[in-house]
Amino acid sequence: MKDITAKIQEKKSNHNSWLSQGINWFVIISLIGAYIYGVSSNTVHLDENIQLIYPKKELTRFNRYPIIYSDHNLVTGIDDYIAIREEQGWGGPFFIATQINSKGKILNIHVLEHRETPAFFLKLTQSEFFEQFKNMPVDSPFGIEEDIDGVSGATISSKAFARAIQNTSRDVASLALNLVIPSRKIQWSINAKEIILLTLFLMVFIGASFKKPNVRFFTMALGIIFLGFNFSFPLSIAQISSIFLGYFPLFWENGLWWILVSQIFLMILLYGKNLYCSWLCPFGALQEFLNRISGINLKLHPIVKQYGSSTGKFLTWLSLMIIFISRNPSRGSYEPFAAMFSFQGTGIIWYILPLILLTSFFIRRFWCRFFCPVAVALNIGCRARSKILKKGSVK
Amino acid sequence: MLQTSILVIFFLTGTLAGIFLSNIPALKRKYIIKWYAWIMMITGIVILLFTIAWSLSSVVENEPQSAGMSLIVFGVPGLCLLLFTKRILIKTDTNI
Numbered sequence: 208m209k210d211i212t213a214k215i216q217e218k219k220s221n222h223n224s225w226l227s228q229g230i231n232w233f234v235i236i237s238l239i240g241a242y243i244y245g246v247s248s249n250t251v252h253l254d255e256n257i258q259l260i261y262p263k264k265e266l267t268r269f270n271r272y273p274i275i276y277s278d279h280n281l282v283t284g285i286d287d288y289i290a291i292r293e294e295q296g297w298g299g300p301f302f303i304a305t306q307i308n309s310k311g312k313i314l315n316i317h318v319l320e321h322r323e324t325p326a327f328f329l330k331l332t333q334s335e336f337f338e339q340f341k342n343m344p345v346d347s348p349f350g351i352e353e354d355i356d357g358v359s360g361a362t363i364s365s366k367a368f369a370r371a372i373q374n375t376s377r378d379v380a381s382l383a384l385n386l387v388i389p390s391r392k393i394q395w396s397i398n399a400k401e402i403i404l405l406t407l408f409l410m411v412f413i414g415a416s417f418k419k420p421n422v423r424f425f426t427m428a429l430g431i432i433f434l435g436f437n438f439s440f441p442l443s444i445a446q447i448s449s450i451f452l453g454y455f456p457l458f459w460e461n462g463l464w465w466i467l468v469s470q471i472f473l474m475i476l477l478y479g480k481n482l483y484c485s486w487l488c489p490f491g492a493l494q495e496f497l498n499r500i501s502g503i504n505l506k507l508h509p510i511v512k513q514y515g516s517s518t519g520k521f522l523t524w525l526s527l528m529i530i531f532i533s534r535n536p537s538r539g540s541y542e543p544f545a546a547m548f549s550f551q552g553t554g555i556i557w558y559i560l561p562l563i564l565l566t567s568f569f570i571r572r573f574w575c576r577f578f579c580p581v582a583v584a585l586n587i588g589c590r591a592r593s594k595i596l597k598k599g600s601v602k
Numbered sequence: 603m604l605q606t607s608i609l610v611i612f613f614l615t616g617t618l619a620g621i622f623l624s625n626i627p628a629l630k631r632k633y634i635i636k637w638y639a640w641i642m643m644i645t646g647i648v649i650l651l652f653t654i655a656w657s658l659s660s661v662v663e664n665e666p667q668s669a670g671m672s673l674i675v676f677g678v679p680g681l682c683l684l685l686f687t688k689r690i691l692i693k694t695d696t697n698i
Contacts, residue, residue, distance in 0.1 A: 497678070501685040550671065557670030561657075564678055568685065 241531035249534045273378040290375035296367040298322040298537045299454040305375035311345045324537045326551035327361045345380040346388045349373035395459035408470040411486045427492035435489030439549040444580040445536035481585040494567035501568040515577045523580035607662040639691035649680030
């Protein structure tokens, strides 16, 4: 009797193993397929886009690269120029068109395509960020806090767009208007934000290395204050997917991104554990503190415990499929971090966020355990690291 | 629609307040509650009722951000206050 039960158990575990392997292969193949589809289908048709924006103009390609169109006015004999550039923004590359007249003044700015988080791009347009460039001469510095006002809470996007407008202006100035404008040196210095983030990671490394769990309380609290509310910079699936899409920001414009990504990678490499989620993530820390205040930890049904984490894996897969197909990280990102820490969000997020926070009072780390794509991605990284080391030690 | 919604919101908050008030004698019998714990508990209940009213009225006026923010800004602290009061300040009366 015992032999039969053991055989049934073995058959069941073999079946489950085959099933999970099958699902793993399906996930990998579908994500690769989505990536290839995204690369092949997302081509930018600049000539058509430009003609749609300027339907009354007869534009001719003045310069191949950098891309400059000219519009010759038959009556006055004067040309206007439209320069297009692709630059790296917060969420990925964007295309911008700057219209400049023959006197070297900016007439208009159009963003042809972008991958910024919708709530943040809306902030830029609502604060009339692009309007301030009109009538500026092409030899302006276009520096945030110099002659351009950035938008608070969208500083990196503001700097990226200002840089793009500067570059398009310089292209027209040098190639069409024959003006010589001295190039500006890149100014970068390590500032307080980078130092604070590095200090936070150092605390995590020290706490984990010397097995000081009390340090975790401080890193979580500081994570909420700095990584959450002050920097509004928790790790999200959009940032992880942008690595696969090749969207790397400029180091001197977004040093925090480079520090965050490199340190998390180092953590996984050195410790094989997801220390970011348990020691630093501001949203996870907030949930944990709320649960500690209540002191209530509801017992979950065994089925929920067994299959609950699969919900997060499924949502992560779906999110990555959308991101790879559209090549736009903000389209697949569903975490409520921006709503929580920057009070920027749209529609249903405003109902999901309070629901998650209120549930956290009664279920420990509710979002992290069942829905968070960052936890899924980092845990996969840790498992991959363990497998590689295991294979290496067997050889 | 708006008039009906306002009536429903007032009815709901009034009902919840009534449930709390009617359970005060039972709370007094079962638990030892100091005067400052009463103040904290009543403050927490008032904040939660205010939160419910604000968020429901925001939903009716089709302002999801206002509804969500009220739940976070008022609801979470109100719930924290109540749960903290329950955990730390309210003791079960062992003489029952």
